[in-house]
Amino acid sequence: MIKTGAEYLEGLRDGRVIYIGGEKVEDVTTHPGFRNAARSYARIYDARFEDATRDALTYEEDGERFAAYYLKPRSRADLEHRTRCSTIIADLTYGMMGRSPDFIGGYITGVAMQPEIFDTDSFKFAKNVEAYWDFARRNDLFVSHAVTPPPGSRDAKYGGGRTMQPALQVVGEDDAGLYVSGMKMLATSAAFSDEVWIGNIQPLAEGHEAEAITACIPCNAPGLSLWSRKPFERYAVSEFDNPLAYRYDESDCIVVAERVHIPWERVFVHNDSHLSREIYFRTPAHTLSNHQSSVRYRAKIRLLIALARRITNLAGTDKIPAVQDELGHLAALYGQVSAMVDGQIQGHEELPGGLVNYNRHYMYAAIYFATQQYDHICAKVRELLGGGVLQMPADVSVMDNPETRATFEELWDMSSATALDRYKVMKLAWDILGTDFAGRHTQYERFYMGPAFVVRIHNGRECPWGEFDATLDGLLGSYDTGEVLNRGQEMDKLAATPKAAE
Numbered sequence: 422m423i424k425t426g427a428e429y430l431e432g433l434r435d436g437r438v439i440y441i442g443g444e445k446v447e448d449v450t451t452h453p454g455f456r457n458a459a460r461s462y463a464r465i466y467d468a469r470f471e472d473a474t475r476d477a478l479t480y481e482e483d484g485e486r487f488a489a490y491y492l493k494p495r496s497r498a499d500l501e502h503r504t505r506c507s508t509i510i511a512d513l514t515y516g517m518m519g520r521s522p523d524f525i526g527g528y529i530t531g532v533a534m535q536p537e538i539f540d541t542d543s544f545k546f547a548k549n550v551e552a553y554w555d556f557a558r559r560n561d562l563f564v565s566h567a568v569t570p571p572p573g574s575r576d577a578k579y580g581g582g583r584t585m586q587p588a589l590q591v592v593g594e595d596d597a598g599l600y601v602s603g604m605k606m607l608a609t610s611a612a613f614s615d616e617v618w619i620g621n622i623q624p625l626a627e628g629h630e631a632e633a634i635t636a637c638i639p640c641n642a643p644g645l646s647l648w649s650r651k652p653f654e655r656y657a658v659s660e661f662d663n664p665l666a667y668r669y670d671e672s673d674c675i676v677v678a679e680r681v682h683i684p685w686e687r688v689f690v691h692n693d694s695h696l697s698r699e700i701y702f703r704t705p706a707h708t709l710s711n712h713q714s715s716v717r718y719r720a721k722i723r724l725l726i727a728l729a730r731r732i733t734n735l736a737g738t739d740k741i742p743a744v745q746d747e748l749g750h751l752a753a754l755y756g757q758v759s760a761m762v763d764g765q766i767q768g769h770e771e772l773p774g775g776l777v778n779y780n781r782h783y784m785y786a787a788i789y790f791a792t793q794q795y796d797h798i799c800a801k802v803r804e805l806l807g808g809g810v811l812q813m814p815a816d817v818s819v820m821d822n823p824e825t826r827a828t829f830e831e832l833w834d835m836s837s838a839t840a841l842d843r844y845k846v847m848k849l850a851w852d853i854l855g856t857d858f859a860g861r862h863t864q865y866e867r868f869y870m871g872p873a874f875v876v877r878i879h880n881g882r883e884c885p886w887g888e889f890d891a892t893l894d895g896l897l898g899s900y901d902t903g904e905v906l907n908r909g910q911e912m913d914k915l916a917a918t919p920k921a922a923e
């Protein structure tokens with residue numbers, strides 16, 4: 422059953438423990454660091470009840486409606502349905518919320534499409550994976566994830582001397598389940614999610630099997646706390662000055678567990694270092710979730726490029742051929758991203774059991790493009806922006822004082838736009854390019870799938886090298902030494918033949 426925005430917000434008032442530094446957040450739906458972002462997520466939930474978006478955001482099965490990110494794709498049309506769903510969510514948030522519910526919806530659905538790999542000689546967890554997917558869709562869960570170990574796990578003294586190890590691991594077991602303690606990085610949107618998925622996207626070293634635990638934990642589980650980074654929403658001057666930080670700060674939290682109990686039915690991998698990482702790649706999980714990343718990125722750079730064009734229009738530089746050339750360059754990059762989204766559908770893969778997946782190599786290639794080009798796109802927009810934003814008054818209170826307002830409106834007005842309209846565009850541009858919020862986005866786009874070398878490893882793994890070999894071998898096999906020698910001898914003969922009378 423799908424939830425309304427109000428029901429979703431009510432679910433966040435569940436006693437979860439969130440810290441901002443030493444401050445304990447009592448209620449994310451009212452706290453000044455989180456409340457507007459919570460409402461932005463609620464807006465996504467409400468859109469599922471609106472005529473224009475219901476069919477794209479949901480699917481129906483046996484008379485019941487579920488979020489479309491829980492749809493197991495069986496055809497190209499299903500993949501397109503999932504893409505439309507993520508496009509609407511990304512458009513509602515201008516691509517600012519990377520870990521919206523459709524991201525981990527892709528993980529959960531992806532693992533449930535090939536649950537058999539979770540049955541091993543030691544544990545039979547396939548039924549848990551399938552049951553969790555059904556539980557998540559029936560309860561319309563928003564799940565976030567933390568699958569990166571803390572830097573402390575590289576510490577040479579890692580093995581000893583501490584009462585609690587930094588890397589989250591199993592520390593106990595009983596008939597009902599497992600106990601875990603430690604930290605996981607960096608659960609974006611966890612403050613707003615119902616549950617958090619913990620696991621390992623990086624390889625685990627031998628001897629670290631206790632860290633292999635992969636499971637879902639409710640955000641209000643006893644012993645679990647979420648340690649938030651600085652919430653930018655709290656420091657937004659106003660909605661007019663920082664419209665993006667004010668509405669769309671999705672938050673990032675370190676997950677800290679102190680003897681958190683996980684019932685067996687929520688455990689997907691235990692004590693198996695290899696499998697704990699393989700599940701993302703041997704199932705469609707990583708591809709379904711990160712197709713969403715490409716779709717979201719497209720929405721974000723559309724906003725950035727639209728801003729670039731508007732800025733040049735307001736400044737009157739849009740008629741200059743060199744400026745038009747820059748806009749053409751940005752338009753080409755946008756076209757490439759769009760083509761990469763469509764290509765993942767066009768080149769989709771058939772899976773066992775009548776299921777399909779987006780093209781995983783194209784997905785990783787799109788992510789690599791996105792991570793490498795984000796700084797470049799921002800730099801181009803900054804170039805076109807000039808000193809614009811810094812040539813504006815400090816904040817919108819300039820409009821509250823009649824004296825400053827009169828001068829502002831008289832001197833800052835241009836034929837292209839009023840002073841206030843120019844101010845509005847410049848402040849929005851700065852919110853995506855220059856503020857704390859913007860800096861976090863630059864880091865996010867670079868690291869959400871891990872460092873660049875990790876994204877290259879994914880590309881190398883999924884590249885159809887066999888096809889490359891076939892191309893090369895086709896050419897190499899089309900000639901051999903004998904033929905070359907024969908052809909050479911024939912040329913010699915021809916050269917030796919007397920030419921006909923000219």
Ligand SMILES: Cc1cc2nc3c(=O)[nH]c(=O)nc-3n(C[C@H](O)[C@H](O)[C@H](O)COP(=O)(O)OP(=O)(O)OC[C@H]3O[C@@H](n4cnc5c(N)ncnc54)[C@H](O)[C@@H]3O)c2cc1C
Pocket residue numbers: 520566567568569572606607608609610673861864865868869870871872873874
């Ligand atoms: C804003 C943001 C949100 C995120 N959200 C999530 C989330 O929701 N869930 C989640 O699980 N993760 C998330 N991540 C990703 C995650 O937390 C890590 O930041 C990411 O995996 C990189 O790990 P790290 O920070 O430990 O960097 P490191 O692994 O320490 O890498 C940092 C740099 O060190 C160098 N380096 C390290 N190892 C090597 C090597 N072997 N070879 C060459 N160079 C190397 C590279 O230059 C690399 O860029 C998020 C990250 C950011 C920035």
